Amino acid sequence: AMVQGIEIIxxxxxxxxxxxxxxxxxVPVSTRQDVLDAVERSVAASDAWAATPLDERIALxxxxxAVLGRSVGELADRITxxxxxxxxxxxxxxxxxxxxxxxxxxxxKANADELLGGDDDEGPQSLVIRDxxxxxxxxxxxxxxxxxxxxxxxxxxxxxxxxxxxPSEVTPLVxxxxxxxxxxxxxxNVLQIVQGDGEVGGWLVENDNVDMVAMTGSTAVGKEIMxxxxxxxxxxxxxxxxxxxMIVFADADLDLAASDAVEYSLxxxxxxxxxxxxxxxxxxxxxxxxxxVVEMASSYKVGxxxxxxxxxxxxxxxxxxxxxxxxxxxxxxxxxxxxxKSSIPDSAPEDASFYPVTxxxxxxxxNQIQKVETFGPVISLATFxxxxxxxxxxxxxxxxxxxxxxxxxxxxxATRVAKRIRSGQVGINCYSINYANTAAxxxxxxxxxxxxxxxxxxxxxxxxxxxxxxxxSASM
Numbered sequence: 161a162m163v164q165g166i167e168i169i170x171x172x173x174x175x176x177x178x179x180x181x182x183x184x185x186x187v188p189v190s191t192r193q194d195v196l197d198a199v200e201r202s203v204a205a206s207d208a209w210a211a212t213p214l215d216e217r218i219a220l221x222x223x224x225x226a227v228l229g230r231s232v233g234e235l236a237d238r239i240t241x242x243x244x245x246x247x248x249x250x251x252x253x254x255x256x257x258x259x260x261x262x263x264x265x266x267x268x269k270a271n272a273d274e275l276l277g278g279d280d281d282e283g284p285q286s287l288v289i290r291d292x293x294x295x296x297x298x299x300x301x302x303x304x305x306x307x308x309x310x311x312x313x314x315x316x317x318x319x320x321x322x323x324x325x326x327p328s329e330v331t332p333l334v335x336x337x338x339x340x341x342x343x344x345x346x347x348x349n350v351l352q353i354v355q356g357d358g359e360v361g362g363w364l365v366e367n368d369n370v371d372m373v374a375m376t377g378s379t380a381v382g383k384e385i386m387x388x389x390x391x392x393x394x395x396x397x398x399x400x401x402x403x404x405x406m407i408v409f410a411d412a413d414l415d416l417a418a419s420d421a422v423e424y425s426l427x428x429x430x431x432x433x434x435x436x437x438x439x440x441x442x443x444x445x446x447x448x449x450x451x452x453v454v455e456m457a458s459s460y461k462v463g464x465x466x467x468x469x470x471x472x473x474x475x476x477x478x479x480x481x482x483x484x485x486x487x488x489x490x491x492x493x494x495x496x497x498x499x500x501k502s503s504i505p506d507s508a509p510e511d512a513s514f515y516p517v518t519x520x521x522x523x524x525x526x527n528q529i530q531k532v533e534t535f536g537p538v539i540s541l542a543t544f545x546x547x548x549x550x551x552x553x554x555x556x557x558x559x560x561x562x563x564x565x566x567x568x569x570x571x572x573x574a575t576r577v578a579k580r581i582r583s584g585q586v587g588i589n590c591y592s593i594n595y596a597n598t599a600a601x602x603x604x605x606x607x608x609x610x611x612x613x614x615x616x617x618x619x620x621x622x623x624x625x626x627x628x629x630x631x632x633s634a635s636m
Contacts, residue, residue, distance in 0.1 A: 164302070165479035166329045168357060173329050178244040178474040179464040181511020187332040190354035195363040198352050202295045202322040203369050205349040210292045210320040212347075218268045221314055222261070224342030228306075229258035235306060235337055240465040242331045243302050244473040244513075245428050247465055257307040257338065260314060266599050267318045270619035277633065285630045290623035292320030293395055294371035297364045299385070301376045302476055303431045305331035306338045311614060312374040312397070313342065313351065319623035321372070322350050326364055328377075329357045330476055361385075368392060372622065375399070376433070378533075379560075379607045386610065397611035397621050400604055401533045402562030403437045405555040407577065408449060410442040410546055412567035416589065418452035420565070424591045425539040426460055426517060429473050431480075433608075434563040434593055437534055438523075440554050443543040450521055450541060454500045457539060460517050463505045472502075472537050474513045481513040484536030488518055491529040491540075497521040499541070525554060533560070548573065552580045561605030563592050582606065 167174040172186040190198070209217070228235065236254040240247055277285040296316040300309045309325055316323045327335025332355050343351040354360055358381070365373050365388045372395040373385055382398040389396055406424075408417045424436045441449045465473035475481040492498055500519040508514050515536055523530060523542040530542070544550045555564055565587040566574045578586040584603030585592040593602075601615025612618040630636045 164330050164477035166357065166477070168329070173332050173355065173357075175242060175332060176511070177241050178476055178513045179466070179508075181509050181513075184241055185333060187336075187355055189356040190360050192363055195354055195360060195367070198324055198354055199295060199364070199367050199369050201349040202324055202352060205347065206292075206294055206322045209317075209322055209347065209350045212320070214268060214271055214318070214320075217318055217320065218264055220345050221317055221342065222264060224345035225258055225260045225264075225310075227344050228338060228341035231337070231341070232258050235334065237466075238334050238337060239305060239331070240473070242334055243305060243476050244465050245431075246470055246473050247468055249428060250465065253304055253307050257310055260310060262598050264314065264318070266616075267315050267619050270315070270616045271318050271623065281633055283632060285633050285636055287628040287630070287636070288625050289628060290319060290620070291626050292623055294321060295369055296321040296323045296372045296374060296622065297370050298323055298325045299361050299364075299373065299375040299377065300325060300327050300335065302328035302330035303428060303433070305334040308376050309335060309338050310342070312376065313339075315619040316372075316374060316622045317346070317351065318619070321622060323352070324364060324370075325351070325353045326356065326361050327353065329355070362388065365389065365394075366391075371395065372397075374622070376613070382610065395611075395621070397613055397618070398604075398609050399433065399602065399613040400562075400607065400609050401560060402433050402435070402604070402608050403531070403533055403558045403560045404434050404563050404565070404583070405438040405440060405558070405581075406436045406565040407544075407551045407555060407567065408439065408441045408445070409551070409566075409568035409570070409573070410445050411569050413569065413589070414445065414449055414452060417567040418449055418456055420567075420591055421541075422453055422456040422460070422539060426457070426472055426537050429475055429515075430484075430537045431476060431535050435535070436565065436591075437540060438530055438554075438558075439539065439541050440544045440551060441541060442546040444546060446543050450499055450519075453539060453541065454519055457500055457517050457519050458502065460502065460537075462502055462514055462517060462537070472517055475515050475536060476513070478511070478513045480535065481515045484515050484534060484538065487529050487532065487534055487536075488520070488538060491520055491523065491527050494524070494527045496523045496527055496529070496540075525557060531558070548577050551577055555581045555583075559607040562608040563587065565591065584608065
């Protein structure tokens with residue numbers, strides 16, 4: 161048993177649909193020998209792939225994404241079946257996963273050689289090229305089980321590395337479909353997959369022939385990986401947890417702010433590293449804001465993600481449902497008010513993991529739910545005194561720093577506040593990840609990450625710059 165209480169019986173992952181509890185498949189777990197063999201094959205494939213010109217590597221990856229693109233319908237169905245997200249959200253993920261055209265243009269640019277020559281054409285010239293690291297391990301999460309693989313795999317491959325993916329044991333079939341589609345366009349063993357839980361991940365991470373680990377997941381697991389990588393000074397990119405704040409000033413567009421607070425607390429059933437998890441509302445508009453939030457939240461129907469009318473699916477597992485339930489119960493005992501709780505399907509089987517859409521009010525900053533990542537369909541409303549200083553203090557009162565949001569019609573105030581929030585991205589009157597430029601980095605400050613994910617800064621983490629210094633341009 162591991163992260164989400166997923167059972168491994170007789171060497172196979174028991175893959176269940178969280179809407180029904182029914183077994184979809186039994187997926188064989190890679191043995192220690194399988195992992196050793198995979199790494200050995202990667203090492204053997206490494207030199208030829210590193211020597212393949214950048215434009216050829218990019219062209220092959222485009223072909224791989226096109227292969228995935230031919231089965232986006234099936235991929236979306238599989239996502240909903242394995243981890244429960246509503247059909248429309250699964251379709252959006254599958255289409256986004258396959259459509260990496262603009263993304264690959266930028267990744268290619270990030271890996272291009274750069275000439276640093278003086279104005280003097282005869283004088284010394286420096287050419288900065290990028291060396292691949294070698295074997296990169298990608299450990300991917302279950303909440304965006306296809307796209308999160310590609311956001312790490314594609315820049316790793318573009319940089320000339322060979323890659324082994326260990327998808328979450330919650331979503332082994334989505335992982336397999338995604339990796340095999342891209343791998344089908346590449347030379348043998350340039351991109352491989354192994355299956356299993358944290359034990360299998362551990363065998364990969366500690367292998368001496370692995371040069372880098374790129375992982376999206378929880379902060380606790382990220383710290384374990386970092387400890388293991390220290391022995392070999394392995395390169396790392398970790399995209400970890402969050403407890404993202406949203407600040408609503410009295411002069412905000414309240415309909416927009418309430419709508420976004422609801423949508424981005426509940427999106428993917430609240431199982432997003434950058435879900436809105438703490439909403440701070442100017443106390444002068446509290447009543448108005450709460451009633452808008454409750455009205456909007458009550459339109460979100462909970463149920464099987466395969467049914468179009470359900471906007472909120474099950475939680476990924478019964479373990480996750482119990483964690484959320486316990487957090488909410490503790491929050492209420494500590495003085496939070498229950499403003500709204502939706503129904504869940506009457507007909508839900510005992511093994512399903514639905515949790516009602518829940519709106520909490522009067523959540524004090526000392527309440528445990530303001531500290532710990534919830535990862536569930538909970539909208540947590542708190543108040544502040546309306547000042548910029550207090551808003552900044554509350555937003556920063558967390559071990560995390562992934563993203564955040566500021567709602568006000570005063571753009572100067574928004575910018576002042578945003579600059580002082582310690583998080584990797586701040587949405588001004590919007591949810592940042594939906595509006596950020598494709599080239600914007602995705603960064604976790606504090607315990608939300610290590611290294612950078614995406615953007616020029618992020619894509620360049622998969623290689624090492626090397627300067628070729630020429631005494632004169634004539635010698636180039």
